[in-house]
Amino acid sequence: MTLPIDWSTLAAPGLDDFETLALAxxxxxxxxxxxxxxxxxxxxxDFPEDDVLDEMGLESPFDLLGLFQGVGLAHGAATAATGQMPNQVWLYRRPILDYWSEHDETLGAIVTHVLVHEIGHHFGLSDDDMEAIEAAAG
Structure with a gap:
């Protein structure tokens, strides 16, 4: 028999916790x-910047779990041009926590899904390709 978790002492995972989840x-x-x-x-x-929300036509910062910013390999960006910012994947903590609270998945599985999906944009992968990578990651 497992002991119940004492939820009264737990806080929501912070930015450092999310970094640890993303690295794992x-x-x-x-x-x-x-x-x-x-x-x-x-x-x-915690959330996407307002200019990102405006550019994507999103009304709520909770509508975006992650974002790939940069020039993906699918668009011929094997190396960064001079002055070009490096390719980045953003994971947004509060929208991911909100999604987690409404679904029956572990937080680690959701972080993995968002990470794979956003990295997949870098490579121009299909949804089927990304699902196979997620499955291989466990």
Whole structure:
């Protein structure tokens, strides 16, 4: 028999916790895929910036769980041009926590899903390709 969790002492996972989850999710990806990601930087924030919401036509910051920013390999960006910002994947803590509260998935599984989906944009992968990578990550 497992002991119940004392929820009265627990706080919502913070930005550092999300970074730890994202690093663990990245480390669990298939080796070949992980090596291909190269210099993609993973960033964690509570919410997307207002200009991102405006650009995407979103009304609520809770509508976006993650975002790939940069020029993906599918668009011929094997290396960054001079002055070009590095490719980044953003994971947004508060929208992910909100999604988690409404679904029957672990937080780690959701972070992995968002990470794979956003990295998948970097490579121009299909949804089927991304699902296979997620399955291989466990």
């Amino acid at each position: 999710a990245h480390a669990a990806l298939p080796e070949a895929f992980r090596q291909l990601t190269g210099e993609v930087i993973v960033r964690i924030a």
